[in-house]
Amino acid sequence: MIRMIVIGIAIVALILLVAWVFRDPIYFQVMAWNFKPGESFSEETVAQPPDYADPASWAALPDREDGADFEPQGVTDGQANAPLDVFFVHPTTFLSNEAWNQPLDDEQANDFVDKFVLRAQASVFNGCCKVYAPRYRQATLFSFMDSGDNGAQAMDLAYSDVEAAFDYFLENFSQGRPFVIAAHSQGSRHVELLLKRRVTGTPLTQRLVAAYAIGFGISKAALAKEAPDIPVCGSALESGCLVTWNAVGPRAQAFEDTSDYVCVNPLTWTADDAYAPHEGNLGAMSLEGNGAVHPQAADAQCQDGRLMVSEIRTEAFQDLPFYLGQDNYHVLDYSLFYLNLRQNAQERTAAFLGG
Numbered sequence: 001m002i003r004m005i006v007i008g009i010a011i012v013a014l015i016l017l018v019a020w021v022f023r024d025p026i027y028f029q030v031m032a033w034n035f036k037p038g039e040s041f042s043e044e045t046v047a048q049p050p051d052y053a054d055p056a057s058w059a060a061l062p063d064r065e066d067g068a069d070f071e072p073q074g075v076t077d078g079q080a081n082a083p084l085d086v087f088f089v090h091p092t093t094f095l096s097n098e099a100w101n102q103p104l105d106d107e108q109a110n111d112f113v114d115k116f117v118l119r120a121q122a123s124v125f126n127g128c129c130k131v132y133a134p135r136y137r138q139a140t141l142f143s144f145m146d147s148g149d150n151g152a153q154a155m156d157l158a159y160s161d162v163e164a165a166f167d168y169f170l171e172n173f174s175q176g177r178p179f180v181i182a183a184h185s186q187g188s189r190h191v192e193l194l195l196k197r198r199v200t201g202t203p204l205t206q207r208l209v210a211a212y213a214i215g216f217g218i219s220k221a222a223l224a225k226e227a228p229d230i231p232v233c234g235s236a237l238e239s240g241c242l243v244t245w246n247a248v249g250p251r252a253q254a255f256e257d258t259s260d261y262v263c264v265n266p267l268t269w270t271a272d273d274a275y276a277p278h279e280g281n282l283g284a285m286s287l288e289g290n291g292a293v294h295p296q297a298a299d300a301q302c303q304d305g306r307l308m309v310s311e312i313r314t315e316a317f318q319d320l321p322f323y324l325g326q327d328n329y330h331v332l333d334y335s336l337f338y339l340n341l342r343q344n345a346q347e348r349t350a351a352f353l354g355g
Helices: 002-021 025-035 107-120 122-127 150-174 186-199 220-226 335-353
Strands: 058-060 084-089 129-134 179-184 208-214 241-243 284-286 292-294 301-303 306-308
Touching: 058 107, 084 122, 084 150, 084 186, 084 335, 107 122, 122 129, 122 179, 122 335, 129 150, 150 186, 179 186, 186 208, 208 335, 284 335
Parallel strands: 084 129, 084 179, 179 208, 208 241
Antiparallel strands: 058 129, 284 292, 301 306
């Protein structure tokens, strides 16, 4: 069942991402016809904001059973005794033309977060940190392609929820402890703004272990200008810095200049163009088989702001429709490097604490 949900949503998501990234007019017309909300954005019609004092407004909390507790083969959930916290912002799972922003009770969007995203992504951090993942009125996927004001307003509304959740997290959960911020895709877009609006220039930079804002194009120049005290991570143990990458294969094309995008290699944890072979990959993770681990699944090299994977050496992900994306590995940004990311989160947090 999980496999069918993942494949079905991945197909739709990749069609839409192809339409946007590759500016293909046929895909774009199909996408626009089927997924563009019929009404303009209006704050009067959006769902009520989440109440973060209510546990139901959180997809993951460390003191209850949820997808972030997932233990792939050979991995143990360490949240019970974790000395740090992670604030995790999930990617887009609202693929609807019914509204510009997700109603918080949308079952399909929430099920995909709970059954796939938390298990495949947020669980990376349960070895180092207590995992807190808010639900929020995420913008529908078409918001990324909208050329007018509707998409931007939907994104702004989504961000306002993330910022409110972050403030609640700081005051009621973290309470002075060091923390990691992590996200993927739309979530990373919101995290980039969060760093620039709520973290930089404040004492929070002293508590920030790292920001893993993966799967979103972040400008090196803009980051240096708008958040000069949050540099790009240049080593595996550096703290107070930002990590991101966007995984692609050899056939992937780019119709915009990505050379200024941040790319940190998850096999070396450096931001240079050094090639890292498959042997350095501790293991990709697929949800099938209760979290099967696949060592040496992918190599990695930063090229022009993108993370180039020359070959995926496992059949675990063969059912995902990569042909739609011309080697667009967006949905596998976490999965291909799962154990390396998990190990780095543990080692980076230990170094931060002086261990």
